[in-house]
Amino acid sequence: xxxxxxxxxxxxxxxxxxxxxxxxxxxxxxxxxxxxxxxxxxxxxxxxxxxxxxxxxxxxxxxxxxxxxxxxxxxxxxxxxxxxxxxxxxxxxxxxxxxxxxxxxxxxxxxxxxxxxxxxxxxxxxxxxxxxxxxxxxxxxxxxxxxxxxxxxxxxxxxxxxxxxxxxxxxxxxxxxxxxxxxxxxxxxxxxxxxxxxxxxxxxxxxxxxxxxxxxxxxxxxxxxxxxxxxxxxxxxxxxxxxxxxxxxxxxxxxxxxxxxxxxxx
Numbered sequence: 001x002x003x004x005x006x007x008x009x010x011x012x013x014x015x016x017x018x019x020x021x022x023x024x025x026x027x028x029x030x031x032x033x034x035x036x037x038x039x040x041x042x043x044x045x046x047x048x049x050x051x052x053x054x055x056x057x058x059x060x061x062x063x064x065x066x067x068x069x070x071x072x073x074x075x076x077x078x079x080x081x082x083x084x085x086x087x088x089x090x091x092x093x094x095x096x097x098x099x100x101x102x103x104x105x106x107x108x109x110x111x112x113x114x115x116x117x118x119x120x121x122x123x124x125x126x127x128x129x130x131x132x133x134x135x136x137x138x139x140x141x142x143x144x145x146x147x148x149x150x151x152x153x154x155x156x157x158x159x160x161x162x163x164x165x166x167x168x169x170x171x172x173x174x175x176x177x178x179x180x181x182x183x184x185x186x187x188x189x190x191x192x193x194x195x196x197x198x199x200x201x202x203x204x205x206x207x208x209x210x211x212x213x214x215x216x217x218x219x220x221x222x223x224x225x226x227x228x229x230x231x232x233x234x235x236x237x238x239x240x241x242x243x244x245x246x247x248x249x250x251x252x253x254x255x256x257x258x259x260x261x262x263x264x265x266x
Contacts, residue, residue, distance in 0.1 A: 041152035041168045044187050049147065051191035052222065053080040054247035061242050065133050068235045074131065075243075083144050085256040089264065090131070099131065101140055102261045108137060111261045118262055127179050134207065134228040134238035146183065149176035155184075164189040180206075188214075192221055205231050218245040 057080045064073045075092040089100040098113035108121040126138040138145065150170040158165040170183045181203050186195040196209040213225035222245055229237040254260050 041154040041166075041170075042147070044154070044166050044168055044191075045152055045170065045185065046147055047191045048185070048187045048193045049144070051220075052193075053082075053086075056081040056247070056249050056251055057218075058244075058246045058249055058251075059242055060244040061240050063131075063133060063135075064239045064241070065131075066235075066237050066239070079251060079255055081251060081256065087256055087261065088140055096131070098264075100261050100264075101130070101137070102256065102258065104256055109258060109261060116262075118258055123177055134230060134236065139228075145176070145178060146170060146185075149173055149178055150183070158186070160188070160194070165194060190221055192223055194223075207231060217242060218247045220247070 057078075059078045061076050061078060062073050063076055064071065072093075074090050074096055077089045077091055078086070080086040084103070084105045086103045087100065088102075090096045090098065098111070100111045102109045102111075108126065109118050110121060111118045121137055127136045129135070130137050130140045150172050153169045153171075154166060155169045156167040158167065166187045166189070168185045168187065170185065172178045172180060172182070179200075180198050181201040182199045184195075184197040184199070185193060187193055192211065192214055194211045197205055198207050200206050207228060207230045209226055209228045211223040211226050213223075214221055215224040216222075217224065222242065224242045226240045227237050228240075252265075254265060
């Protein structure tokens with residue numbers, strides 16, 4: 001009699017343990033196949049930024065600044081490596097050639113050949129206009145503030161030309177040193193960024209960057225033509241046209257130095 005009772009108890013215990021294991025497995029599977037929207041949103045933002053700059057990148061672009069009574073175009077050479085290094089140099093027209101901007105570990109410098117000086121840009125000036133364009137110093141530097149100073153939320157999806165587009169709302173932390181109330185980014189399913197809208201503290205749309213053309217360059221699809229435009233000045237905009245793009249290239253250690261910013265070696 002005691003043996004039968006013991007066997008029954010053992011059977012119940014084994015069944016209970018098996019049930020607990022199955023429940024734990026079910027919870028794990030649910031957590032795996034249903035990631036949080038917040039995690040998905042920040043992964044999309046990181047992927048879109050990293051997709052463009054890759055491990056390293058080199059590009060030649062034309063920047064056209066348009067105003068109601070004038071327009072001018074500058075040719076730029078741009079180098080990036082990893083998350084913390086970028087160099088932008090103006091090569092044309094002659095009157096602007098030699099101007100450059102260097103970003104290393106969130107520190108930014110500019111060089112002007114007219115005054116032959118390298119100037120450190122304080123954080124308070126990161127959102128000021130770069131070379132009179134509608135892009136800020138922060139835009140040109142391709143800063144990672146958007147990744148690390150914001151919370152991200154996937155707020156919807158769209159369909160464009162048969163491709164899925166994710167809409168992410170990014171709101172800065174209260175302590176973040178940024179001027180925007182929020183940013184809304186639209187990212188295609190291959191990580192090409194199609195729109196980037198900037199809102200002030202009152203949640204009024206201030207400016208928007210829109211991708212006008214996507215083309216394969218450097219072995220992958222990229223935003224070949226982009227336009228940044230302020231909402232209250234429809235006749236003013238700045239356009240970026242990519243002429244050449246290469247990714248995953250080797251660069252000398254001297255590329256991202258103050259010496260190279262002042263006296264170009266490449």
